[in-house]
Amino acid sequence: MTEVASANPTASIQADGRAKRGRLRLSTVMSVVGTTPMIVTAIGVFVICIIYSFLLSFTNSKLFPAFDFIGTDQYARLWATPRWLVSANNLWIFGLLSIGANMVVGYLLAVFMDQRIRQEDLFRSIFLYPFAMSLVITGLVWRWILDPNYGLQATVQGWGFTDFQFAPLVDSNTAIYGLVVAGIWNGVGVTMAIMLAGLRGVDGEIWKAAKIDGIPTWKTYLQIVLPMMRGAILTAFILQCVGVVRVFDLVVAMTQGGPGIATQMPAIFVIQHITDRANVGLGMAAATMMLLPVVVLLSLQQFIQWRANKKRMNAL
Amino acid sequence: MTTEALSASSSRLLEGPHGAKPKKLTISRIGVYAFLVLAALFFLMPLWVMVVTSLKGMPEIQMRNLFAWPSELTFEPWIKAWDTACTGRDCNGLKPGFWNSVKITAVGTVFSIVIAAMNGYALSFWRYKGANILFGLLLFGAFVPYQVVIYPLILAFRQVGLFGTFPAIIIVHTIFGMPILTLLFRNFFVSLPPELFKAARVDGAGFWQIFFQIMLPMSVPIAIVAVILQVTGIWNDFLFGTVFAGRENMPMTVQLNNIVQTTTGVREYNVHMAATILTAAVPLAVYFISGKWFVRGIAAGAVKG
Amino acid sequence: MQHSVSIRDLSLNFGNVKVLQHLDLDIAQGEFIVLLGPSGCGKSTLLNCIAGLLDVSEGQIFIGGKNVTWEEPKDRGIGMVFQSYALYPQMTVERNLSFGLRVAGMKKDEIDKRVQRASEILQIGPLLQRKPVELSGGQRQRVAIGRALVRDVDVFLFDEPLSNLDAKLRSDLRVEIKRLHQRLKNTMIYVTHDQIEALTLADRIAIMKNGVIQQLSDPHTIYNKPVNLYVAGFIGSPSMNFLQGQLHGGAQPTFVADDGTSITTGKYDFAVAPAGVTKAVLGVRPEHIVIGEAARSMPFSAEVEIEIVEPMGSDTLAWTKIAGHQVTFRADSDVHLEVGQKLLVGFDPARGSIFNSETTNRL
Numbered sequence: 001m002t003e004v005a006s007a008n009p010t011a012s013i014q015a016d017g018r019a020k021r022g023r024l025r026l027s028t029v030m031s032v033v034g035t036t037p038m039i040v041t042a043i044g045v046f047v048i049c050i051i052y053s054f055l056l057s058f059t060n061s062k063l064f065p066a067f068d069f070i071g072t073d074q075y076a077r078l079w080a081t082p083r084w085l086v087s088a089n090n091l092w093i094f095g096l097l098s099i100g101a102n103m104v105v106g107y108l109l110a111v112f113m114d115q116r117i118r119q120e121d122l123f124r125s126i127f128l129y130p131f132a133m134s135l136v137i138t139g140l141v142w143r144w145i146l147d148p149n150y151g152l153q154a155t156v157q158g159w160g161f162t163d164f165q166f167a168p169l170v171d172s173n174t175a176i177y178g179l180v181v182a183g184i185w186n187g188v189g190v191t192m193a194i195m196l197a198g199l200r201g202v203d204g205e206i207w208k209a210a211k212i213d214g215i216p217t218w219k220t221y222l223q224i225v226l227p228m229m230r231g232a233i234l235t236a237f238i239l240q241c242v243g244v245v246r247v248f249d250l251v252v253a254m255t256q257g258g259p260g261i262a263t264q265m266p267a268i269f270v271i272q273h274i275t276d277r278a279n280v281g282l283g284m285a286a287a288t289m290m291l292l293p294v295v296v297l298l299s300l301q302q303f304i305q306w307r308a309n310k311k312r313m314n315a316l
Numbered sequence: 317m318t319t320e321a322l323s324a325s326s327s328r329l330l331e332g333p334h335g336a337k338p339k340k341l342t343i344s345r346i347g348v349y350a351f352l353v354l355a356a357l358f359f360l361m362p363l364w365v366m367v368v369t370s371l372k373g374m375p376e377i378q379m380r381n382l383f384a385w386p387s388e389l390t391f392e393p394w395i396k397a398w399d400t401a402c403t404g405r406d407c408n409g410l411k412p413g414f415w416n417s418v419k420i421t422a423v424g425t426v427f428s429i430v431i432a433a434m435n436g437y438a439l440s441f442w443r444y445k446g447a448n449i450l451f452g453l454l455l456f457g458a459f460v461p462y463q464v465v466i467y468p469l470i471l472a473f474r475q476v477g478l479f480g481t482f483p484a485i486i487i488v489h490t491i492f493g494m495p496i497l498t499l500l501f502r503n504f505f506v507s508l509p510p511e512l513f514k515a516a517r518v519d520g521a522g523f524w525q526i527f528f529q530i531m532l533p534m535s536v537p538i539a540i541v542a543v544i545l546q547v548t549g550i551w552n553d554f555l556f557g558t559v560f561a562g563r564e565n566m567p568m569t570v571q572l573n574n575i576v577q578t579t580t581g582v583r584e585y586n587v588h589m590a591a592t593i594l595t596a597a598v599p600l601a602v603y604f605i606s607g608k609w610f611v612r613g614i615a616a617g618a619v620k621g
Numbered sequence: 622m623q624h625s626v627s628i629r630d631l632s633l634n635f636g637n638v639k640v641l642q643h644l645d646l647d648i649a650q651g652e653f654i655v656l657l658g659p660s661g662c663g664k665s666t667l668l669n670c671i672a673g674l675l676d677v678s679e680g681q682i683f684i685g686g687k688n689v690t691w692e693e694p695k696d697r698g699i700g701m702v703f704q705s706y707a708l709y710p711q712m713t714v715e716r717n718l719s720f721g722l723r724v725a726g727m728k729k730d731e732i733d734k735r736v737q738r739a740s741e742i743l744q745i746g747p748l749l750q751r752k753p754v755e756l757s758g759g760q761r762q763r764v765a766i767g768r769a770l771v772r773d774v775d776v777f778l779f780d781e782p783l784s785n786l787d788a789k790l791r792s793d794l795r796v797e798i799k800r801l802h803q804r805l806k807n808t809m810i811y812v813t814h815d816q817i818e819a820l821t822l823a824d825r826i827a828i829m830k831n832g833v834i835q836q837l838s839d840p841h842t843i844y845n846k847p848v849n850l851y852v853a854g855f856i857g858s859p860s861m862n863f864l865q866g867q868l869h870g871g872a873q874p875t876f877v878a879d880d881g882t883s884i885t886t887g888k889y890d891f892a893v894a895p896a897g898v899t900k901a902v903l904g905v906r907p908e909h910i911v912i913g914e915a916a917r918s919m920p921f922s923a924e925v926e927i928e929i930v931e932p933m934g935s936d937t938l939a940w941t942k943i944a945g946h947q948v949t950f951r952a953d954s955d956v957h958l959e960v961g962q963k964l965l966v967g968f969d970p971a972r973g974s975i976f977n978s979e980t981t982n983r984l
Contacts (some may be wrong), residue, residue: 024599030523031442035328037452038435038498042450046457049468056467065471109355114349124611125604129363132610133596134552136569140592141577144369144585145382154380185362189421193611205707205780208674209768213721214695227711238459241320245461249554253573256533268462280467292459298459312754329629334687335680 012271051289057284063139066279074285084286087264093176094265098183102240103233106191107183111221113192116198124196128189135186139253143169144183172262175255179263183250187243191236198232234301241297247291266290334538355416357517370394370590377585401587403574410591413571415552417598419482420567424489425546432494433535433541434499437527441513451502462555470559473602478520479563493549498534505531544606544613548599568595623648623807624684626776631680632668633663633832640666641832644680646848650775651806655819658829659855664812667829668778671810673697683773692921695721697776700769703879706761706783708753714764718771732771739770757956759790777810783818795821816856820844827850846974850981853904853974859938862910862948862975864903866874868975868984870923876903876975878944885922888971891984900978903970907938910950910968930958941966 004290015254032039060070079082109127115121119177145151148167156164202225210220227231248267256264266286365382372386399409439451440446469488473479478487508531516526557567566574572595576588599616603610626648633641641663648654651949652713669675671682681690689697692886708717718739736941740746740801743763753761762782769777771817772960779798783791799822802809806919813819818841819826827837836848847853853861866878868886884903916922927938936951939958943966952958975984 009642017558022521027442027523028444031438031444031447034434034442034523034527035438035447037431037436037490038450041455042457043493045465045469045491046453046460047574049465049472050460052468053464112348112351115345116354117352119605121354123352125607126359128611129600129603130359132548132599134554134569134599136552136554136573137592137596138573144589145362145365150377150380150585151382151579155382158380178500184357189359190760200497200502201789203705203707205703205705206709208669208672208694209703210710211674212672212694212699213724213768213772214693215721215724224709224711228494242459247571248373252554254577255939256577265463267463270550271555274467274470287467287703291464294442294459294461298456300524329681330683330688332681333691334629335679335690336676337691 001095003288005130038116053284053287056280057288059281061280061284063278074281075289078285078289081282083261083264083267084269087133087269087286088259089290090176090263091244091247091266094179094183094247095241097177097180098187099240101180101184101235102188102191103236105188106236107226109188109192109193110199113156113196113277124189126190130186131189133186135247135249137183138186139250142178142185143254168192169255170259172259175259177264179247179250179254182254183247186250187240190239193205194232194236194239195229198229201232202228208297238297239302242294319368325382366589366593370397370586370593372586374582374584374586391587392592393584394594396584397575397587397591401584401591402573403571403578410568410575410594413566413568414594416561416565416571417561417568418563419559420485420489420557421550421598423482424486424493424550427486427541428490428493428497428546429492429539430499432530433539434527435498436503436505437531439498439502440505440508441526441531442523451498454498457492458499459587462492465547466559467536471547480560480564482561482565484564485561485567487557488560489546489550492556493546496545500538500542500545501535503537504586508534540609541607541613544602544610547602548610551599623650624648624683625685626672627681627683628667629681629683630680631667631670632678633666633675637862639832640922641677644810644832644834646827646834646837648808648810651808653802653809653811653822653931654826655826656810656829657813657816657819657826657855659814661830662829664814664829665780666832668780668812670808671697672699672701672778692719695725697777698774699776700735700772700774701780702762702769702782703779704784706753706758706765706766706785706949708761708768710753713750713752713970714745714756714767716763718767721768722771723887735771735773740771741766742804743767757901758786759794761799762786762794762814764964766798767891768907775807777807777809779809779868781813782811783813783815789931791818807813816858820856824904828855830855845972846983848983849923850904850976856879857906859949861904861905861906862943862946862950863946864946865978866903866946868899868901869894870893870897870899874903876945876970878903880945882923882944884921884944885911885971886970886975888969888973889973889975891975893984895984899984901984902977902978904974904975905922905948905968905970906973908946908951910966912950912952912956912964912966916965919967920969920971922965924965925961927958927962927964930960 055063055067057074058069058071059066060068060073063316113123117123145166146153146169148154148170151167153164153167156166166183168174204223206228207220215224226257246267248271249266251263251268257264257268262306266289269292270283270287273279273286277283361383367559368383368385369377371389371391373390374390376388395408398414400407401409432459433478434604435454441473469491470479471482478484510528513526516530521529551567552569553567554569554573557570561567561570561609583585622709624647626646628644628646631644631646632639632642634939638947644667646654656667658664666675670677671684673689673692681688683689683735683879684699687698690768708714709720712720718736719732722735736749740749743766745760745763745767748756748760750765753764756764767781782798783794786794795818802822811818811822820843823840825837825839826843828835828843830851836843836852838846843852844856845949847856850863854863864876864878864884866876866882869877873893874886876886878884879968923943925941925943927939927941931938932954934954936954937956937958938949938951940947940949942948958964968983976982977984
């Protein structure tokens with residue numbers, strides 16, 4: 001799943017042949033014309049804009065871009081700003097908890113869904129529908145459910161459990177966990193769907209072989225099938241990571257970064273500094289820091305793939 | 317097993333077990349369903365809460381009974397959410413946001429898909445020098461946090477006088493939808509038999525003819541997946557709507573958030589929940605109508621890297 | 622008498638679809654049985670039922686004299702080899718072989734002994750520390766056989782084990798499986814759609830169609846005395862020639878083809894002496910048709926015109942018409958044949974097969 005299908009060999013031969021002859025064919029011109037938006041996007045947005053942001057992070061830009069370079073001052077300032085430190089820290093907590101919970105619960109759900117149950121489609125629809133909705137909606141609903149005065153806590157207390165305490169959003173120590181719950185509700189269905197597709201992709205004869213070997217079902221899932229699902233797991237994991245780094249709508253709708261700055265996130269930090277707070281240089285330094293984990297993850301993934309390919313090549 | 321078959325065959329059978337193993341409702345079987353039903357309840361609970369809250373009057377909400385069905389049904393919150401709820405000084409409800417979202421989604425979906433289909437086609441059959449590098453950059457773009465490129469984009473739009481306009485939000489959605497959609501179309505075209513392309517070439521068809529007359533008509537299934545992906549994606553967008561759309565084109569999600577976050581007097585939770593359901597209605601409808609296609613769309617969207 | 626594997630009145634239905642219908646099959650100790658048939662005939666399903674991977678709808682299964690109809694696969698005393706090898710990809714060969722034994726809680730030195738023995742028999746010793754991705758197809762299949770071997774069971778089940786291999790490797794491994802059987806003398810049940818595998822390996826072949834065993838016999842009988850038209854047409858490549866016509870009974874039964882050509886059946890061994898006139902089909906294998914001088918001495922001969930010539934290397938296949946029907950015959954590759962050439966061909970009906978057209982059964 002993570003591997004991009006291999007390119008059409010004939011087309012590439014033709015393309016290369018043409019290029020080598022150095023003759024510009026009409027069709028090549030047309031191909032370039034047809035993909036102008038892609039060329040503009042790929043180079044204009046994903047190269048020039050990123051470099052531009054990167055450069056601005058070394059300047060003293062305030063409301064408008066100014067190219068008076070001040071070295072790494074903005075980074076030093078960034079890592080001394082409590083609001084950023086809280087944001088970065090929150091990203092870790094939120095990321096670890098929600099990705100961890102997501103993967104475990106997603107795999108569990110997928111395994112249970114795989115037990116030849118009745119009404120599989122119904123269950124799948126139920127687990128997946130939150131993902132169809134905006135994170136803004138997820139945030140607003142859970143904010144209401146977790147409302148201390150009229151929400152879940154008040155209701156359960158009304159049932160007679162007067163000691164029941166569950167209103168994480170009002171306490172700056174626990175607000176982040178409220179976000180995690182809402183995030184899992186929104187996204188675990190997707191993980192389940194990917195994992196289930198992975199489970200179903202496992203060769204049926206593996207299951208037969210395991211049955212003949214007398215391996216218990218849970219052991220088969222854990223020790224044989226799980227390691228075979230590397231592709232699905234990696235896909236789900238990367239999807240989660242990208243989502244976590246980008247998390248913005250959920251926080252804005254649910255806590256607006258509060259109480260205080262307790263649930264600030266890097267994504268909000270950047271937007272605030274390029275708009276209301278008018279400190280573009282600092283904002284861009286923060287944005288660059290956001291790009292860092294993505295680059296690291298992508299390189300890691302590329303490396304793993306490269307190594308797997310090499311191993312396969314060696315075997316043949 | 318019919319008695320007839322039994323008597324006909326029993327003469328050949330020996331002592332001991334025969335036929336299907338008797339099915340037992342085992343504890344593990346019950347456990348599986350118990351787990352799934354509990355999980356389903358957890359996932360359905362917010363939807364239930366949304367619906368019942370939106371149908372209650374404020375006095376009943378203050379009775380602290382989150383899950384109870386309203387004793388007195390009222391559709392007042394729905395009407396208010398749609399028509400008169402206030403964001404700041406404007407009190408027009410969600411309605412303008414809804415129509416803005418419809419416009420943005422419709423135009424944005426068509427634009428982004430046509431462009432992505434062309435990209436995928438060119439990348440599959442007419443790869444010019446450097447095309448693969450461009451594609452790689454595009455895929456990288458699928459992972460880039462938006463915050464890294466937003467500010468330069470704002471500047472660029474300001475420069476050409478498009479910031480805060482309808483074209484700006486369409487262009488932004490086209491840009492950020494491009495990586496996934498291009499990948500989707502490219503993988504689809506690459507999976508087609510190459511003989512098809514060769515045959516068309518031998519028949520003398522050129523770049524545009526092959527695209528419009530052969531490839532585009534064939535890509536209907538993948539286009540459906542792309543439409544689902546884009547309609548839900550654009551409709552649910554919040555960040556780009558906040559930053560690029562401007563007041564005139566504010567999409568529904570942004571307006572919803574503004575309505576809820578506007579605190580003047582008592583928080584009208586029932587109106588908020590009605591507004592939330594209204595905003596979720598379109599993607600939910602797409603989800604329930606498209607069914608398996610939606611799952612396929614997610615799987616396709618997950619095919620990154 | 623105790624059979625190694627016994628199947629009594631076995632049926633399997635998926636809803637209304639009858640996949641297996643009232644099968645009976647007794648397999649002797651140490652016998653090599655091949656289940657042969659086209660895809661969808663139920664041969665793999667039958668194997669899965671024996672293995673306990675599918676629950677039967679009716680009937681019983683005995684293995685080693687024990688009724689195992691309701692037993693778990695691991696308790697049936699079987700080992701199984703699959704088409705896709707089904708090796709656990711994350712484990713080394715050694716762990717693949719030992720995993721089941723470890724889970725069963727067997728002692729370490731006993732496991733080692735068994736793995737050692739299996740790797741000796743299959744000559745996979747040098748591969749023990751490798752993972753399946755680092756093995757070739759043939760090596761993987763050998764490991765898969767090893768996994769069945771370490772279970773130290775009496776009955777081996779093979780589910781199209783060679784279908785994923787290329788032609789050369791397939792014939793190599795075929796010989797190896799035969800050698801393995803001669804050495805171990807286990808009961809083996811082997812599913813395939815490849816008739817060459819079936820004919821070369823089997824002590825007895827069971828030909829299946831639509832969930833029913835058509836014929837269960839040794840390869841020689843299956844090839845030379847097929848019980849019905851289906852078996853006759855399925856076995857043999859190029860397939861048997863069929864002439865439509867009528868059989869006239871009597872002291873010397875005669876086959877009269879549609880176009881009036883009369884063929885006396887000579888020493889044909891009738892199952893039941895035919896009486897009166899029956900609509901019938903006469904089947905003759907391509908290699909039983911001879912040409913030239915040899916044809917003259919045959920009970921039946923005719924002059925024909927050659928329509929198509931297909932040189933196959935070892936011999937040459939020629940197409941012509943006998944008694945109005947398309948017929949192929951084999952000729953030595955040294956014989957020069959030409960399209961349009963007229964020559965004398967002949968055969969002995971006693972070596973052929975005659976079937977009743979209505980019942981399709983052998984007469």
